[in-house]
Amino acid sequence: MLFKKPQSDPAKKPMSVADTNPQAPGEIQAGATTFIDIVAPAAFVNTANYVQLNNYFIKTFFVYTYPRYLNTNWLSPLINLDATMDISMHIYPVSTPDLMRQLKRRQTNLESSLSINREKGMVRDPELETAISDIDALRDTLQKGESKIFHYSLYFTLYSRTKDELETLSNQLESTLGGLLIYTKQTYLQMEQGFNASLPLHLDELQILRNLDTASLSTTFPFNSATLTSSHGILYGLNRHNNSLILFDRFDLENANSTIFASSGSGKSFLAKLEVIRYLMLGTDVIVVDPENEYKNLAEALGGSFISISLNSDKRINPFDLPTITAGETAETVLRSNVSMLTGLIGLMTGGLTPDESNILDKALFEVYSLKDITTDPNSFKNPAPTLTDLEQVLQNITGAENLIKRLQKYLTGSYAGLFTKPTNFNLENGLVVFSIRDLEEGLRPIAMYTILSYIWAKIRKTLRRRLLVIDEAWVMMQHEDSAKFVHMLAKRARKYYLGLTIISQDVEDFLNSPQGRSVLNNSAMQILLKQSTAAIEKIKEVFNLTESEKFLLLESDVGEGLFFAGKNHVAVKIIASYTEEQIITTDPRQLLEAQQGQNSAQG
Structure with a gap:
């Protein structure tokens, strides 16, 4: 006050x-x-x-x-x-004329004392000299009206x-x-x-x-706003509190994981793609799981790889591929971890496993690797990995696996045949790789995302390199316990492998209602909230401990505006992009139509 x-x-x-x-x-x-x-x-x-x-x-x-x-x-x-x-x-303001007279008298007294000390041959007094210098400087600024x-x-x-x-x-x-x-x-x-x-x-x-002069008094200004400006990193946007730049490197935080929550059409994918472009310029590899082909233009414009996973595509991932054994791990640990991952995947495929089926599957998975001469010997990992078809043959010889085999048939000989039964036929060599699952039906998407993420995780562990993994519409993975646990594992272990996980979702309720969803959020040092709907705002306020003013800020924000959390700091943000960046990453139908019409006119 x-x-x-x-x-x-x-x-x-x-x-x-x-x-x-x-x-x-x-x-x-x-x-x-x-x-x-x-x-x-x-x-x-x-x-x-x-x-x-x-x-x-x-x-x-x-x-x-x-x-x-x-x-x-x-x-x-x-x-x-x-x-x-x-x-x-x-x-309380002080009268300048009265003060000038007091300062003059005070300076005269001090200079007299200094002169007397010199006449007596006394050692110089720095405190006395400093006081005279300060008064002299103050009189100058007062006389000039500067203070x-x-x-x-x-x-x-x-x-x-x-x-x-x-x-x-x-x-x-x-x-x-x-x-x-x-x-x-x-x-x-x-x-x-x-x-x-x-x-x-x-x-x-x-x-x-x-007594304080004007300059000293100005330092007591009691209102401050947080800043997120560093000497390196990428530009995210403007701080709406003070117009400073939000510029920093998320890899400087305690972990490089990020979550982006926003209602439909609020700019969440725009922000994610903008971050992809800018981190690529810093030499960071980026892998994207794209459910709607939103990143296709971006991949083509930047010379990235666009891999479509669908029944009609020729690209295949074998979920039985084993990851590379890294320092501090044993072949047995890696094999058991992969068996656990496959148990979760097959649980997704079959709609869940009973305890008996889980035990049967665990035994069958170890046996199918053994039939391919893959054991706890690290050198055996070089042998070709088994496939889902090989697993079926093992299950045929196990009593009690009949129902499990029936539920797997649509992936073996039914409508989904060929999608998960063939060897992997591509590599992650490009700096930008986009996996598209748009052409898969809804029921297959969680399974495909799980398989893709398992494959990506195995490749990431092979070579230590700075990477971002972007999972768009991650709420799909939170609908099933096994896939939710897998995403949670990625969030917890990403930092060890120099990986930053970016989770994007518009269905906040679905994402946060899962215990694993809350844990993923807690393991993300950076969170971005863009414009929210009235239906989701109360949940957002509770989870992020927002004030009433922050709640209304999210409700009233325009596209590309919201709150930016980084570590212990958070500010209001406005995302900004250059004209060229915007042309590459926009998904606004009006802008896309205008661009298409412009191309047609140029060709005509």
């Missing part, structure tokens, strides 16, 4: 209902309810070192000394302190439910200020006056004043 010097008016008194009737008898006036009666607390206890207001214990501190120089925004650590606290400033002097008082009032907590907060406050060479004292025996000084009453009975 910034207050001018109070002007006392003894004629003023509390307003009451009786004041509206000057003829009211004294008895009525005595019984009238005043405004003070309404706002007054039920109890107020004043002691030597705190006051008690209802159920709160309150203590006020005043600043009595400042360092020689004050840095801009030095109040920020106090404003961000995790404590219930009022910070009150009282600022003014103000009397300034600063009070900190802490609130707590218990005395012990109040003492802890008091120590924390004094320690924080002491680190800035700013020293405080509590308003001992004057706690009520200190409390009043922190209220919006224009009342400073303590008058603990210090």
